[in-house]
Amino acid sequence: MPARELELDLEAFEGPFDLLLALVLRDELDLAEVDVAGVVLAFMERLAERDELDLDACGEFLVLVAALLELKARALLAGEAADLEDLDPAAAAEELAQRLAEYRRIKEAAAWLAERLEAERERYFRLGPAPLAPAPERRLEQQDPAALAAALRALAAEPPALSLAHLELRFPPVERFLSRFRALLLRRSRFDFDSEVDGMTRLEQAVAFLALLELRKGGEIELSQAAPFAPIRIQRNAAAKPERREAWNARSA
Amino acid sequence: MERPLRLVAANPLDRLARTLEALLVVASQPLSVAELAEATGDDAERVETALGLLSERFHEGRSGIVLEKVAAGWAFRASRDAAEACGRLFERPVERGLSAAALETLAVIAYLGPCSRPEIARLRGVAADSVVAGLVERGLIAEAGRDQSVGAVRYRVTPLFERVFGLESLSELPRLDDLGSEAEEIRDRLESLAEARPA
Numbered sequence: 001m002p003a004r005e006l007e008l009d010l011e012a013f014e015g016p017f018d019l020l021l022a023l024v025l026r027d028e029l030d031l032a033e034v035d036v037a038g039v040v041l042a043f044m045e046r047l048a049e050r051d052e053l054d055l056d057a058c059g060e061f062l063v064l065v066a067a068l069l070e071l072k073a074r075a076l077l078a079g080e081a082a083d084l085e086d087l088d089p090a091a092a093a094e095e096l097a098q099r100l101a102e103y104r105r106i107k108e109a110a111a112w113l114a115e116r117l118e119a120e121r122e123r124y125f126r127l128g129p130a131p132l133a134p135a136p137e138r139r140l141e142q143q144d145p146a147a148l149a150a151a152l153r154a155l156a157a158e159p160p161a162l163s164l165a166h167l168e169l170r171f172p173p174v175e176r177f178l179s180r181f182r183a184l185l186l187r188r189s190r191f192d193f194d195s196e197v198d199g200m201t202r203l204e205q206a207v208a209f210l211a212l213l214e215l216r217k218g219g220e221i222e223l224s225q226a227a228p229f230a231p232i233r234i235q236r237n238a239a240a241k242p243e244r245r246e247a248w249n250a251r252s253a
Numbered sequence: 254m255e256r257p258l259r260l261v262a263a264n265p266l267d268r269l270a271r272t273l274e275a276l277l278v279v280a281s282q283p284l285s286v287a288e289l290a291e292a293t294g295d296d297a298e299r300v301e302t303a304l305g306l307l308s309e310r311f312h313e314g315r316s317g318i319v320l321e322k323v324a325a326g327w328a329f330r331a332s333r334d335a336a337e338a339c340g341r342l343f344e345r346p347v348e349r350g351l352s353a354a355a356l357e358t359l360a361v362i363a364y365l366g367p368c369s370r371p372e373i374a375r376l377r378g379v380a381a382d383s384v385v386a387g388l389v390e391r392g393l394i395a396e397a398g399r400d401q402s403v404g405a406v407r408y409r410v411t412p413l414f415e416r417v418f419g420l421e422s423l424s425e426l427p428r429l430d431d432l433g434s435e436a437e438e439i440r441d442r443l444e445s446l447a448e449a450r451p452a
Binding site for chain 2: 106
């Protein structure tokens with residue numbers, strides 16, 4: 001028993017519940033005159049006549065009666081209702097009417113679907129995934145074999161040799177610095193590394209330093225540095241002067 | 254015996270009809286005239302004529318299988334006479350135990366779709382998530398893109414829906430205005446009531 005179909009016999013109104021709602025929403029019936037408690041009583045009586053509790057109907061009835069009560073409260077407290085909410089009672093009524101109408105249509109549509117389903121109960125058909133469609137044939141345009149040959153020829157050609165010149169490091173020979181430092185040591189007993197290599201490239205300076213290490217290894221010089229990054233001092237080793245001795249020997253011979 | 258057979262084979266329209274018959278037996282979904290025309294390499298008009306021939310042959314009461322126009326295409330189904338026997342052997346899981354909520358949700362989607370879960374919930378007044386998931390699982394609705402503004406997934410009814418409900422297309426659904434014609438209805442009842450009521 002849908003709540004809307006509830007037959008009412010009130011002082012102000014006689015007829016089905018949904019008609020009452022419609023009339024109220026259309027302002028064709030003054031809600032102040034409607035005894036909402038009477039509506040509730042009528043519903044309770046109808047409910048009591050049945051053994052079963054129809055939850056759907058009860059829920060629907062509750063929503064409808066709540067809406068009705070809200071409308072009635074607004075109508076009765078027209079002046080004081082302003083601070084409750086800004087919603088215009090007419091707009092609220094309109095919205096409620098629209099919602100009810102919308103929902104009712106959906107209900108009707110669902111009922112139609114249910115009927116249809118029942119009528120089509122004897123409908124049996126094959127269900128399943130569709131067989132796979134064949135892979136579409138790829139149609140290629142007519143091609144010129146000469147173009148293919150040209151493309152292959154381009155691929156088969158020997159690639160030009162790559163130049164690695166830019167990657168090569170050219171080291172000056174260590175001997176050049178060895179002889180240079182030895183010549184210097186003949187003239188001076190000590191000198192500064194930094195001032196000697198000043199103006200050279202980094203690479204030349206590095207090789208010059210290698211030469212220094214070489215001389216130090218041979219015991220020809222002694223190296224000293226006051227602090228890290230301080231100038232490197234080179235001093236002729238007084239104990240061993242093989243170069244000079246040789247020179248002397250050669251001359252003396 | 255030979256003559257009529259040769260006559261049948263010689264009729265090109267009948268040959269087309271037999272090819273269509275074969276295609277429809279293989280297919281598990283309704284085939285549109287365009288699809289049938291493409292597969293047979295024949296033109297759509299002749300395919301429709303041949304389908305007309307087939308519908309006469311595979312007609313309720315005349316054959317165990319029935320050719321019907323459904324879900325924007327053509328498909329075979331069992332005749333209604335055979336439904337009882339079919340029911341003993343096969344189930345119809347797609348529509349078994351569709352709840353009132355599911356039918357309402359289906360109605361919303363069929364009429365207003367594609368629409369999203371929030372839209373369905375707003376219309377029905379309760380959350381639609383599990384109902385929608387159930388309908389997707391049954392294959393009665395499917396995702397149809399996303400809402401432009403909110404990004405919610407939208408749903409539409411599937412060809413299977415049309416087939417289960419025996420609809421040639423969604424346009425066969427009764428118009429919502431006709432269903433919810435309460436304005437007219439209420440006016441009529443109001444008038445009759447006014448007449449009945451003592452002044």
